[in-house]
Amino acid sequence: MGLGSNQRTSQRTSQRPGGTPGNGWTGIGELADEFGLTPRTIRFYEDKGLLTPARENNQRVYSHRDRVRLGLICRGKRLGFTLTEIKEFLKLYEADDNRIEQMRFLLHHGRERIAALESQWRDVEETLHDLRDLVAAAEEYVRRVTRP
Amino acid sequence: MGLGSNQRTSQRTSQRPGGTPGNGWTGIGELADEFGLTPRTIRFYEDKGLLTPARENNQRVYSHRDRVRLGLICRGKRLGFTLTEIKEFLKLYEADDNRIEQMRFLLHHGRERIAALESQWRDVEETLHDLRDLVAAAEEYVRRVTRP
DNA sequence: ACCCCAGCTTACCTTGACGTAAAGGGAAGC
DNA sequence: GCTTCCCTTTACGTCAAGGTAAGCTGGGGT
Ligand SMILES: [Zn+2]
Ligand SMILES: [Zn+2]
Ligand SMILES: [Zn+2]
Ligand SMILES: [Zn+2]
Numbered sequence: 001m002g003l004g005s006n007q008r009t010s011q012r013t014s015q016r017p018g019g020t021p022g023n024g025w026t027g028i029g030e031l032a033d034e035f036g037l038t039p040r041t042i043r044f045y046e047d048k049g050l051l052t053p054a055r056e057n058n059q060r061v062y063s064h065r066d067r068v069r070l071g072l073i074c075r076g077k078r079l080g081f082t083l084t085e086i087k088e089f090l091k092l093y094e095a096d097d098n099r100i101e102q103m104r105f106l107l108h109h110g111r112e113r114i115a116a117l118e119s120q121w122r123d124v125e126e127t128l129h130d131l132r133d134l135v136a137a138a139e140e141y142v143r144r145v146t147r148p
Numbered sequence: 149m150g151l152g153s154n155q156r157t158s159q160r161t162s163q164r165p166g167g168t169p170g171n172g173w174t175g176i177g178e179l180a181d182e183f184g185l186t187p188r189t190i191r192f193y194e195d196k197g198l199l200t201p202a203r204e205n206n207q208r209v210y211s212h213r214d215r216v217r218l219g220l221i222c223r224g225k226r227l228g229f230t231l232t233e234i235k236e237f238l239k240l241y242e243a244d245d246n247r248i249e250q251m252r253f254l255l256h257h258g259r260e261r262i263a264a265l266e267s268q269w270r271d272v273e274e275t276l277h278d279l280r281d282l283v284a285a286a287e288e289y290v291r292r293v294t295r296p
Numbered sequence: 297a298c299c300c301c302a303g304c305t306t307a308c309c310t311t312g313a314c315g316t317a318a319a320g321g322g323a324a325g326c
Numbered sequence: 327g328c329t330t331c332c333c334t335t336t337a338c339g340t341c342a343a344g345g346t347a348a349g350c351t352g353g354g355g356t
Contacts, residue, residue: 027332027333028332028333029332029333038314038315039332039333040314040315040316041313041314041315043334043335044313044314048313057322058321058333058334058335059332059333059334060333060334078275078278079275079278079279079282080275082312082313083312083313084312099289099293100289100290100293100294103286103289103290104286104290106282106283106286107283107286107287107290110279110282110283110286111283113279114276114279114280114283117272117275117276117279118276120272121269121272121273121276124265124268124269124272125269127226127227127228127265128262128265128266128269130226130227131227131258131261131262131265132262134227134254134258135254135255135258135259135262138251138252138254138255138258139255141247141248141251142248142251142252142255145247145248146248175302175303176302176303177302177303186344186345187302187303188344188345188346189343189344189345191304191305192343192344196343205352206303206304206351206352207302207303207304208303208304230342230343231342231343232342
């Protein structure tokens with residue numbers, strides 16, 4: 001729905017996807033390059049149930065939809081969500097009519113994450129302060145000792 | 149040198165250290181309480197070579213020196229150093245005449261750490277921004293949908 | 297005598313996100 | 327026909343900082 005049904009009855013005889021882009025699907029290597037990931041990572045996401053690409057001759061074949069999902073995964077990771085959380089989010093993303101649930105989920109875990117980050121922010125601030133003091137003291141010491 | 153030689157010929161017949169404080173040494177439980185750690189953690193630090201307490205009747209006995217070291221460990225951890233780095237630092241701390249080396253080490257890794265924290269700071273800032281935008285949008289969406 | 301508590305050692309488990317190796321298959325290019 | 331490249335699967339290893347469990351010891355109190 002809205003993403004277009006996968007019209008790829010593949011005139012391609014080739015085993016290796018990835019050579020001819022623009023068909024709406026992709027091989028794992030190409031996808032990895034595109035997102036700056038390793039193929040291993042993408043397989044790992046599949047293991048964890050975040051992706052379910054089709055197979056063609058036992059090779060993974062990624063549709064446009066899969067690529068969108070991978071984009072969401074990457075964004076989730078950039079925002080510091082765990083793969084488990086991302087998986088739940090994607091589950092909601094499955095059905096288009098679950099937008100509200102999706103948004104609620106986003107709200108809940110987003111706020112959660114914001115709180116954690118704000119706490120982390122304060123931690124980093126304090127640690128930086130202490131560390132700067134410490135390094136300044138060390139600088140002072142070294143200066144005093146090396147130039148008597 | 150400078151920390152006082154361990155004058156604890158122990159009139160105590162007791163096997164269990166920790167009962168009588170003020171002798172300059174301590175049992176593991178007492179020490180754990182004092183620093184807010186578990187005994188397991190302290191043994192772990194010993195495993196990693198950060199502490200080398202004496203034994204008395206097969207029980208760990210912590211001198212004043214050990215307690216100082218543990219204090220340094222905790223501070224290092226608060227500042228986000230890894231145990232390996234802390235261990236190196238403590239190695240320099242061993243010899244009193246290595247103060248300068250110690251300070252240089254502190255300078256080097258301190259600056260390293262500061263740079264990492266500053267980067268982390270920016271990351272957190274950006275993530276917070278994006279996340280707030282995202283949550284705001286979700287709020288907006290939910291508002292629009294639930295109140296038609 | 298018995299139980300409880302604290303400590304000891306050794307060894308495996310945990311969490312997250314992959315890396316690495318092994319062993320093989322199919323296709324493309326020379 | 328050979329090499330090279332990419333792909334597949336399964337399985338085990340990694341890192342940090344401990345947690346948890348098992349099985350033993352030894353003292354104190356009742
Ligand atoms: Zn959450
Ligand atoms: Zn200050
Ligand atoms: Zn360092
Ligand atoms: Zn913005």
